[in-house]
Amino acid sequence: MSAVSRTSDDGAVEHRRMRADARGNADALVEAATTVFAEAGVAAPVRTIADRAGVGVGTLYRHFPLRSDLISAVFRRELDACVDAAEEMEAAMPPGEALDAWIMRFTGFVATKQGLAAALHSGDTAYEPLAAAFATRLVPTLERLLSAAIASGDISRRVDAAEFLAAVANLCHGGGPSSRASGREARMVRLLLAGLRSPAD
Amino acid sequence: MSAVSRTSDDGAVEHRRMRADARGNADALVEAATTVFAEAGVAAPVRTIADRAGVGVGTLYRHFPLRSDLISAVFRRELDACVDAAEEMEAAMPPGEALDAWIMRFTGFVATKQGLAAALHSGDTAYEPLAAAFATRLVPTLERLLSAAIASGDISRRVDAAEFLAAVANLCHGGGPSSRASGREARMVRLLLAGLRSPAD
């Protein structure tokens, strides 16, 4: 474990001690991946991303040896925004509402990422670091929201935060790039939230 | 639409007007696929199935031109059993319990079929006939159960049967071939069911 100032803790791009061209390519790759993922989902062919970045596949693999590294780099920013939103919601509304609002926020995040949830639960070991990154940031946030909502009496059931998060993510897989599918997913997520209110058996 | 006696309505094996060797191979393929799907999930390589059946890939594609045809053939029997179970449950218990029991039965069915739900929602058009077959058999069953439970006052929310079914299936994707994952999924499905009891907003 040589300690040479990693910019992120998930194996993504190192921004120090890098040649200028290398860094330029890494940035171009993240940008290209962002576009391609949005258009074709996270399962998009690697070569498509490399081509769009004007770079060979070798270069892509040099910077992101694991497929999950590239995905992490692309979604880390949005993930942070999602976590930050929780703090604002906690401050602005009662626990029960904050919980609902944040879950719906999370739903919106996942629903637009075609194939993200599928990748996370594919069992493919290559995605475990990515799943871990999500869990590290998201699970504590949800735990806080759940605890507060229980303390205030807004919800009556105690559930495992990781389980609940995985469930919500799973609920958002649905029907490819089609447009109005999001309505269906949101309805089912709301149903799940309603379940938290119903008395435990 | 030439009407020459199809044994099933989803494009699977024709059991009439077939040479004896052809039919033997078709049966061997279904049997092999059953084993392989159970061991490695529905995404298992085609060649694995052909090898296990002692047959070339050409033969496999001759009998099942669409991947979904093979999957249909394998799961149709279990699917029928699932539908039949609903009738027994309706006769044996009150509507609310019957609904719960059948949904958990369905959960058990889907949970053991690695990748089935993922395939159904992959957006790949090859799976649309399969999805249609599931919907045709399962949706009316769930609609009946839901209506009865509403009429008896056991549940208070009205939901779309197809949506709910898709949601339950999605909930069961989780974590690959690992063993005790089913507990998590069942818990979340129960939470969804609890949501049906909570008063509509």
Added chain:
DNA sequence: TCGCGATTCGGAACGACGTTCCGGTTCGGT
């Protein structure tokens, strides 16, 4: 300013996969 070595680049190459295709084989009615 120049040179040289470490670093990075690009794409050819490999293996796995789904799918198509066709020459050879086998069935089964006559």
Added chain:
DNA sequence: ACCGAACCGGAACGTCGTTCCGAATCGCGA
């Protein structure tokens, strides 16, 4: 027993993820 139709098997093609290495490039020290 014969012959055409139906069927079989696996070679072959295109796509994908991933690895590998000779060639090109950068940037530090002189």
